[in-house]
């Protein structure tokens with residue numbers, strides 16, 4: 001299977017737009033095909049809309065963004081793409097016909113995947129040419145922020161195609177879940193539908209409103225689900241004897257039963273209740289506004305989970321490791337950029353970073369400088385693997401000078417100058433700039449000490465790391481020493 005540089009999209013609605021935003025953000029070119037020419041404007045809008053949240057997902061160095069092109073000629077798309085993702089309406093006959101046609105214009109080593117929510121791959125690949133490279137790759141809305149993608153092979157799918165698809169989706173920051181048996185609805189939509197069916201019953205029977213039912217999830221199980229699934233959560237609910245006790249206690253309820261299996265009839269009354277209920281929940285907020293709120297929350301949740309290396313946070317961590325590895329591989333001698341300070345962090349002031357004056361809080365300056373240092377470490381090979389060998393740099397001294405203000409939404413970047421280093425010490429100077437006018441808004445001088453973490457004692461840095469740091473320092477040797485460096489507190493000029 002080929003190396004993917006250009007993603008081809010077939011159908012550019014909600015899901016096609018989401019795929020485009022994700023792929024472009026992680027440096028792939030996208031060629032999007034839709035039968036309706038007006039979808040070009042739509043997909044460009046969808047990509048622009050996704051960007052603010054995506055831009056805040058990670059500080060890791062990203063490759064340059066890919067370029068988006070649009071066509072109504074699916075053959076041109078199929079001939080140009082290295083990987084094709086189909087996202088046309090959920091109708092079996094339509095998908096079968098279009099997949100069959102597209103497969104005849106795509107080389108045999110181009111994987112063709114379908115975003116279908118519930119159709120099975122054996123049915124979809126029936127009339128395709130080279131069907132062994134076809135699989136279902138079912139994403140979740142918003143595709144650009146949710147990492148889950150269910151991979152399902154059909155009777156004619158080659159296992160290598162599933163592996164290649166998994167590799168590709170991992171590359172763009174996703175969590176491929178290999179579904180081992182093809183069943184209608186795959187795994188996740190079967191679970192989602194079971195819950196939704198019950199919601200429809202409860203609304204239909206006048207027992208609860210959509211708002212009350214959403215509260216029943218958001219304040220409780222929904223919070224747990226981001227970190228652990230229902231099964232592990234129930235294992236914990238059973239106390240010391242775990243799932244066995246849980247089944248003994250609540251198993252009998254399954255027979256009563258608390259839930260209904262058949263969906264209710266979608267009568268006009270039920271439809272009206274569902275629509276009125278969700279409009280009341282929206283409380284006048286537009287879909288776009290709610291999407292932004294959802295996206296900001298999804299970014300924040302994943303960043304917290306990342307600290308605990310759990311669920312989607314683990315996926316984010318793995319993606320960042322890959323991005324740092326790729327950035328370091330692109331520059332094996334360390335981050336030498338030709339006699340300039342290194343630009344290690346580009347970010348924006350997030351809503352949760354501001355204080356009561358609506359400016360970035362003091363401690364967030366420290367966080368951004370910390371991210372710059374983290375980025376420098378990774379560039380020279382002080383990464384997770386290095387830390388696992390019991391070695392790390394600790395910060396031992398820092399002097400921040402606040403010079404200007406940053407407001408919510410403003411772009412920021414940090415540049416870093418290496419002042420000095422030896423086997424144990426690393427002396428650096430960071431400058432924080434505001435993106436819109438390059439104004440210097442803070443400086444931070446830091447001293448770091450290399451330690452043996454088990455012995456909690458200073459130790460010599462790995463010679464390879466030292467050599468990379470040294471080459472950065474030499475590269476910057478002609479830079480003037482910052483006049484703030486080495487100053488004591490209270491010196492005002």
Ligand SMILES: NC(=O)c1ccc[n+]([C@@H]2O[C@H](COP(=O)([O-])OP(=O)(O)OC[C@H]3O[C@@H](n4cnc5c(N)ncnc54)[C@H](O)[C@@H]3O)[C@@H](O)[C@H]2O)c1
Nearest residue numbers: 011012013014015034035087088089090115116117139141
């Ligand atoms: N919306 C979701 O939450 C969601 C989630 C996961 C998967 N999916 C699946 O993704 C697929 C697309 O769903 P969507 O919500 O994006 O639908 P959508 O209606 O928003 O978009 C479908 C697009 O396909 C285009 N199209 C129709 N026929 C075409 C053809 N022959 N060639 C090229 N383009 C064509 C339409 O013009 C439209 O722009 C479906 O299979 C759906 O089950 C949807």
